[in-house]
Amino acid sequence: MSVINHDVIIVGAGLAGLRAAVEAAEYCDVAVISKLHPLRSHSGAAQGGICAALGNEEEDYPLWHAFDTVKGADYLGDQDAIEVMCNDAPRAIIEMEHFGVPFSRTKEGKIAQRPFGGHTRNFGEAPVRRACYAADRTGHVCLHTLYEQCIKRKVRFYSEYQVLDICETEGVVCGVVTYNIRTGEIDVFNSKAVMFATGGFGRAYKTTSNAHANTGDGLGIVMRHGIPLEDMEFVQFHPTGLYRLGILVTEGARGEGGVLRNASGERFMERYAPTVKDLAPRDMISRCMYQEVREGRGVGTAKDYISLDLTHLSLKQIETKLPEISTFAKIYLGVDPSKNPIPVQPTCHYAMGGIPTNVDGRVVTDEKNTVKIGFWAAGECACVSVHGANRLGTNSLLDLIVFGRRAGKDIVQFVRETKGKMPVQKDADKKVREKINNILSRTKGESVGKIRADLQQMMMDKVSVFRTEELLASACRDIKSLRERAKNAVVQDKGKEFNTDLLDAIELEFMIDYSQTIIEGAYHRKESRGAHAHEDYPKRDDANFMKHTLCLVDEGGHSEIKYKPVNMALAERNWEYREKFVAKERKY
Amino acid sequence: MKLRLKIWRQDSATAQGMFKTYTLDNLEKGMSFLEMLDVLNQQLVTKGERPVVFDHDCREGICGTCGMMINGRAHGPIGGITTCQLHLRSFNDGDELTIEPFRAKAFPVIKDLKIDRSAFDRIIASGGYISASTGSAPEANSILIPHDVAESAFDSAACIGCGACVATCKNGSAALFTSAKISHLAKLPQGRAEARARVVKMVEQMDKEGFGHCTNTEACEAECPMGVSVLNIAQMNWEYNKALLLGA
Secondary structure (H helix, E strand, O other): OOEEEOOEEEEOOOHHHHHHHHHHOOOOOEEEEEOOOHHHOHHHHOOOOEEOOOOOOOOOOHHHHHHHHHHHOOOOOOHHHHHHHHHHHHHHHHHHHHHOOOOOEOOOOOEOEEEEEEEEEOOOOEEEEEEEOOOOOHHHHHHHHHHHHHHHOOOEEEEOEEEEEEEEEOOEEEEEEEEEOOOOOEEEEEOOEEEEOOOOOHHHOOOEOOOOOOOOHHHHHHHOOOOOEEOOOOEEEEEEEEOOOOOEOOOHHHHOOOEEEOOOOOOOHHHHOOOOHHHOOHHHHHHHHHHHHHOOOOEOOOOOEEEEEOOOOOHHHHHHHOHHHHHHHHHHHOOOOOOOOEEEEEEEEEEOOEEEEOOOOEEEOOOOOOEEEEEEEOOOOEEOOOOOOOOOOOHHHHHHHHHHHHHHHHHHHHHHHOOOOOOOOOOOOHHHHHHHHHHHHOOOOOEHHHHHHHHHHHHHHHOOOOEOHHHHHHHHHHHHHHHHHHOOOEOOOOOOOOOHHHHHHHHHHHHHHHHHHHHHHHHHOOOOEOOEOEOOOOOOOHHHHOEEEEEEEOOOOOEEEEEEEOOOHHHHOOOOOHHHHOOOOOOO | OOEEEEEEEOOOOOOOOEEEEEEEOOOOOOOEHHHHHHHHHHHHHHOOOOOOOOOOOOOOOOOOOOOOEEOOEEOOOOOOOOHHHOEHHHOOOOOEEEEEOOOEOOEOEEEOOEEOOHHHHHHHHOOOOOOOOOOOOOOOOOOOOOHHHHHHHHHHOOOOOOOHHHHHOOOOEOHHHHHHHHHHHHHOHHHHOOHHHHHHHHHHHHHHOOOEOOOOOOHHHHHOOOOOOOHHHHHHHHHHHHHHHHOO
């Protein structure tokens, strides 16, 4: 067993991982390991923007931003972390500008800002222009810029390496085991610090805006080391994803007058939300669409989608106000939106939950926030938690660069203070080798693709936007049988190089593990809050459920659920704004 | 619909490659080109044959991972899109498609349709970044940038690094890729300081990697999925000549 040595190992090369690498590489030897080339990371797909109370276009303060984030999170966000993020945001944006991000500009040459859902002035008074952007390619330019900064600091990249396990010696995390996708070789890395920035898990659902790589492997890996996952039941869906593909169609389409119709052409939102109709909140529209499909009023041969109708708008209106939608619909579906309605479906967009961490990105393992030594996490795979039960648009990119940097800083301090390096155990790669051999040796069973498709369909039908006691209980049973089936999943390709079939099989096991935490978290949360909308418990229940779920599932599928309190620092502080941060009904 | 696929198969970087023909039936017009390759691979794997290796990830035209020559054109017959955005409705029932990797001296084939584009990384590493220190706690808007300049820098920064420009150029030149990065940084005040040193280093690295020279055919702009303009190449040449005359 050969061992590769570095001071710091960062897994994942999206914005969180790269921002941490930039920070740490000033002082230590940093390696970034990614299953993709860094520039292909999914952070690059973020369009809308990144928010900060710069006040360039109108009066704005970090405190207002914090209020919106706390409220948007349906009071489940940790207020200490939210305060840190909102206060640090203006600095973080200016830093990105200095690194070379070509932000869009105002007439005077300042960084331009635009309004975004849920961001308001003066504690909910009216929308505020807070989102900084580089046209509709904000994530793309930020990703490329941070990659350049990593290159400049001589960060070592290991592209197309899939991390399959973390190494732990005497309770200290000290390395990772990887599978080289190009060669099929297994390598062991030894380091003082390990950071996970492995991204989201949209691929657990049938329809998602996430890329193919977003299979959430990191979440499965940490549970094998006894670390529970936090608030996994909160998964954000966007109502209008392109049919089958999940690619987002912006809310602007409905803002401009687009309406949703079922198979009989009925504008069904009039029935569910008589006043706001098609401009109801995202989660509500998604649920209504799903309800229509469930009751047999879906469109198409499989009756499984809804029509987004823009045909009553003028061609000029579509082309000038919604040019990208028009292009998207034509490119992906071959539909001309001025003549035919666009087929859409709710699409899985963002995971609020993940690996529990504190504000310095340190992974914490229990309800007392006990730190796991040598281990950090940031980004969508982590749960700080700034997004609580529901994330506001443009807060995700901010989360990445603020907490990526904080984790990087904390890692530097740790590396400097820690003299020796904990060695990896002699047989650190044994489990991974056994697992791969076991998978390759199976000869009879179902294909991985079939089981994964069934899992994705089940998660979509029973654990997405429409949740009931009955559906969740049946999902609990389904996941058990999927787990059994996966044990015999057969991999046809037995080769070593670019064996995606094998990787799919390994990813499937992780997927089943964390999907179970989503199901169990949802089943045990007998209330509705943010993205978790429970038909049988339609009200938020602060008395019983103002707390974070911690769910741990072991290899055999046994689960354990614990809860930890939400940090209410801003609501408990003795100051004039105290009242603003106390939980109240979320109304817009 | 039915399609005949003539696909480049090559076992390794050093192995001799060859075209193999596959026929797929029962394809749907609404299917994407990459989904068609998924279907083919599923069939190959079931038959115990080695699946076709190709790069892909986001499948929404932003990550820059996918890219192949389809009937002799980078990213296929439709302009302004990446391979993942190509759909079978762009073809006719019974068509034969020739599918090859992007070919250029500086982009060696790794396996089948997958190529090594690390030459791009090394061009960036030679100087494609801003190295000025950001200093401590800069005040908001310390750099004022005119709206038009910012827009123009953004257009240059639109490059997704797919390599279609190189593949489509008869000289295998990386001028569009390299110039996009150079122009993006040179247009911004924070990148201006090192502009001369940067252009010299990046152009030298580009030559060292074995990319050909630009002879202004503008094929790159025509095939670029992001519409990056050849005016970037003009800016690169201007910056380069200036650096040679005035010193880096």
